[in-house]
Amino acid sequence: MPGNAPSKTAPAKMAISTTINGQSYDFLCDPRQSLLEVLRDTLHLTGAKEGCNNGNCGACTVLIDGEPVNSCLVLAVEVAGKDLTTIEGIADKGVLHPLQQCFLEGAALQCGICTPGFIVAAKALLDKKPNPTEEEIRFSLAGNLCRCTGYDKIVRAVQAAAERIQSVQPSGGTPQRKQAQQPQAQQQQSQQQQ
Ligand code: FES
Numbered sequence: 080m081p082g083n084a085p086s087k088t089a090p091a092k093m094a095i096s097t098t099i100n101g102q103s104y105d106f107l108c109d110p111r112q113s114l115l116e117v118l119r120d121t122l123h124l125t126g127a128k129e130g131c132n133n134g135n136c137g138a139c140t141v142l143i144d145g146e147p148v149n150s151c152l153v154l155a156v157e158v159a160g161k162d163l164t165t166i167e168g169i170a171d172k173g174v175l176h177p178l179q180q181c182f183l184e185g186a187a188l189q190c191g192i193c194t195p196g197f198i199v200a201a202k203a204l205l206d207k208k209p210n211p212t213e214e215e216i217r218f219s220l221a222g223n224l225c226r227c228t229g230y231d232k233i234v235r236a237v238q239a240a241a242e243r244i245q246s247v248q249p250s251g252g253t254p255q256r257k258q259a260q261q262p263q264a265q266q267q268q269s270q271q272q273q
Pocket residue numbers: 128129130131132133134135136137138139140149150151152
């Protein structure tokens with residue numbers, strides 16, 4: 080009977096509005112599509128990588144409202160109204176983030192497939208805990224797998240980035256770099272006022 084035939088109608092697409100790397104995005108997606116699939120195939124933000132597609136490798140890590148998630152395990156419809164950060168949003172106007180710089184300087188990558196996930200996950204850690212212990216770094220990055228570099232160089236790179244960020248902006252203080260750039264007259268004036 081025609082009434083019992085399975086419906087061949089595709090599920091209706093859903094309209095989603097979200098913010099990615101500070102920019103507003105509107106897109107249509109299938110309700111079953113993963114965030115990773117939409118990021119890569121619809122929005123052409125291909126920095127998040129598909130390693131396992133089942134939540135085991137961390138190559139697809141992005142931040143949702145500052146929290147690291149495996150984007151292969153999140154439905155795209157879940158990010159409506161959220162604030163996302165992907166690896167494409169980590170550098171600041173073309174200037175590499177200290178994490179990116181330290182990964183390069185410390186040769187903390189080989190094939191690079193895992194690197195966006197490590198950097199995004201490490202950023203989430205340093206944003207919350209600017210001076211983590213080695214144990215805290217290893218714990219935070221435990222969900223990110225690397226098949227070629229080994230983990231020591233990655234941990235060293237995160238430690239180096241933390242030190243670099245701290246040296247520019249010690250917690251609770253004025254960024255040293257800015258202070259150093261203060262005109263001499265201004266510095267003298269502020270000293271006189273003290
Ligand atoms: S691709 Fe998402 S965890 Fe591996």
